[in-house]
Amino acid sequence: MISCYELGHQPFHLASLSAMLEQSGYAPVCVDTSIDSLSDEAIHQARFVAISVPMHTAMRLGEQVAQRIRTLNPTAYICLYGLYALLNADHLLEQHTIDAAIGGEYEVPLCQLIAAVEQGKDDGIPGVYSRGHISGPWIQRTPFIVPERDHLPALDRYARMERGTETRVVGYTESTRGCKHTCVHCPVTPIYHGRFFAVPADVVLADIRAQVAGGAQHITFGDPDFWNGPTHALRITRAMHQEFPDLTFDATIKIEHLLKHRQFLPEMKELGCVFVVSAVESLNNRVLQELAKNHTAADVAEAFDEMERVGITLRPSLLPFTPWETLDSYIELLNFFEQGHFIEHIDPVHLSIRLLIPPGSAHLDTPGSSSWIGEFDPTAFGYRWAHPDPRMDELQKQVATLVEQAEQMGSDAVMTFFQIKARALAMKGEKLSAFKAMRQYGERKELPHLTESWFCCAEPTSNQLCARRA
The missing domain is CATH 3.80.30.20 (tm_1862 like domain)
Structure with a gap:
């Protein structure tokens, strides 16, 4: 899970998603590239990469990160999530920079997508826009849980x-x-x-x-x-x-x-x-x-x-x-x-x-x-x-x-x-x-x-x- 920029704040959009992923049994690795480097080793190890793009600056930086990941680890599944993800999905999917995008209340669709990718499927998930499935934003109430911040920078x-x-x-x-x-x-x-x-x-x-x-x-x-x-x-x-x-x-x-x-x-x-x-x-x-x-x-x-x-x-x-x-x-x-x-x-x-x-x-x-x-x-x-x-x-x-x-x-x-x-x-x-x-x-x-x-x-x-x- 990668954050590129959240206005100088500890990334809320990593913390919120981390909590739900951990509740589902996953152990996400979080990197905030605005203050820490994303190592080649971490990229090579990743099977699934979620990049948070809650604002325009994060979107522009996120594309650069996605391109680097695609070059170093071509088989990694890359998903953008957040406010700007769905707005820019068409172009990035066409360029094969990403594999999916989620807009709106992203936590539930993203957890479902990870489970589907584990099973070799990624199409037809409500709220997930991919090359094989067109979807609008997921605007359903999220089962809110307390954000998980233990693995984020101080x-x-x-x-x-x-x-x-x-x-x-x-x-x-x-x-x-x-x-x-x-x-x-x-x-x-x-x-x-x-x-x-x-x-x-x-x-x-x-x-x-x-x-x-x-x-x-x-x-x-x-x-x-x-x-x-x-x-x-x-x-x-x-x-x-x-x-x-x-x-x-x-x-x-x-x-x-x-x-x-x-x-x-x-x-x-x-x-x-x-x-x-x-x-x-x-x-x-x-x-x-x-x-x-x-x-x-x-x-x-x-x-x-x-x-x-x-x-x-x-x-x-x-x-x-x-x-x-x-x-x-x-x-x-x-x-x-x-x-x-x-x-x-x-x-x-x-x-x-x-x-x-x-x-x-x-x-x-x-x-x-x-x-x-x-x-x-x-x-x-x-x-x-x-x-x-x-x-x-x-x-x-x-x-x-x-x-x-x-x-x-x-x-x-x-x-x-x-x-x-x-x-x-x-x-x-x-x-x-x-x-x-x-x-x-x-x-x-x-x-x-x-x-x-x-x-x-x-x-x-x-x-x-x-x-x-x-």
Whole structure:
């Protein structure tokens, strides 16, 4: 079992599957290639290889691992599982890079597939897409059991939570699977189609308990939206705080939910929530409508005010390069963060993110999409598209390069922000001194954050991809 990248966290998708495999009598060997090497010996010994691909970066790295395995051990059965597995199955099956792919709730189909391969059969298993059997995602409730983490690298080898001079070891868990929302650009949408499942609270708490025993001082709840079921989320965090009062946490919550359930925010603060990630994406209302985000630019401003009032840091994720963003609205986005003194709330990489359209994307089914979506690019696992304003495509390339260089050099994030703004204004023939703007920005905030930059629906450059775990 191989994990390539899970945003700097100990791989939950190995732990979850390991538990079910061990319950079925197997003894899986787990390798996280983001921090450990995959030996030739391990490859030669494997009869069955399961590669976890819960996000786009993992998918690109996972293909490289699969090709290496196929070269060294041609008879090994290779299965991709996770959010991006089924989306990219056709191309990889055609190239004989893999033998099967599983999307959705993967544990049960994958265990059944291993048993079938042992018997020399691999076709006709519900939820398993192979060359001999076409299957959609497996969207059935999993018999959830506590993830098995004993054979994974120690938590202190992964990302930390930093708050001022304090550094905390981070654990990761999920209280729900899927999402009840259907944002058009989200990879969860073509797999779950608006469905989600709550993981039993006792299973989540047992997983947290095991990670605390392993050194965790902070927990990331990695649900696509922690408040898909706010009552469920509060039940878990209340019990967690009662047992571990010094444990802090973060979660991902929609702007829509932060405002709708704002009455819960003070309690979240008391329970140990130090920051919330929210997929703001853009402040251009046309973009937000095209993405079906169900919030407006005014809602984002209100959410920032509300979170400031409560004392929980809001860390927005952004998707500023889409066909509907304009140069003016991109600059307005930058102005919002500068004028609100919110620059420290974002990682510079978010200002470079370009819309990714993977196979199966809901964008492919939207009216008029054929006018702007081009051919499929197998090397990028997505469809090509060009912005109607060529300046925006050029700006995205410049920003991506600038951010990559800044990360490699350890540059000041606020300076990087103003260098990005200078590039954007230059596209309009205007000038900005990044040094002068940085001096005028004023006192810096020291906000809680993870040491691994968060991004999901991204189209990173190849160098950014390789630098994620540098």
